[in-house]
Amino acid sequence: MSRNAEPERDRHPLFVPLVVAGGLLFGFGLGLSRMARPEVVLDFLQFEDFGLLFVLGTGSLVAGVAFAIGVNFLDSAPLTGRSYARRLKSFDRNVLAGGVVFGVGWGISGICPGAAYASLGIGNYPILLAIAGMFLGAYAQGIWRTYRSENDATAAVNAD
Numbered sequence: 001m002s003r004n005a006e007p008e009r010d011r012h013p014l015f016v017p018l019v020v021a022g023g024l025l026f027g028f029g030l031g032l033s034r035m036a037r038p039e040v041v042l043d044f045l046q047f048e049d050f051g052l053l054f055v056l057g058t059g060s061l062v063a064g065v066a067f068a069i070g071v072n073f074l075d076s077a078p079l080t081g082r083s084y085a086r087r088l089k090s091f092d093r094n095v096l097a098g099g100v101v102f103g104v105g106w107g108i109s110g111i112c113p114g115a116a117y118a119s120l121g122i123g124n125y126p127i128l129l130a131i132a133g134m135f136l137g138a139y140a141q142g143i144w145r146t147y148r149s150e151n152d153a154t155a156a157v158n159a160d
Contacts, residue, residue: 012079027118036118038110
């Protein structure tokens with residue numbers, strides 16, 4: 001079992017309903033702020049409309065406060081009971097490359113993954129092509145990562 005997997009029986013009964021409610025609230029917020037519209041995002045990336053900056057800043061502020069409170073005052077995560085601590089990820093070439101690919105995809109399509117799903121809710125069905133591209137990209141990255149880990153393991157065995 002992976003370290004992120006948890007048995008269904010350990011979850012609080014409100015876990016799934018609250019995740020769905022949070023997703024709906026997030027999607028509604030993206031729709032209300034017009035951030036689910038690719039043209040608004042592209043206007044931001046072309047320095048014509050800075051509304052996205054305020055939406056991103058407000059979301060980051062709320063998340064930052066919630067994480068600061070959670071790490072300092074809670075022993076375990078709400079609803080799951082799992083350890084609630086900061087997970088530090090090293091900054092390496094994979095993080096940099098992933099950020100570049102994400103940024104280029106965001107710039108080309110004018111939409112990020114979360115907003116893509118919200119965009120469906122406002123009737124932007126051509127965004128299904130971008131969503132398909134996201135899935136294909138994630139799948140290709142998974143194949144590449146598996147190939148690299150197999151080659152790294154083979155190289156380690158041959159080095160011994």
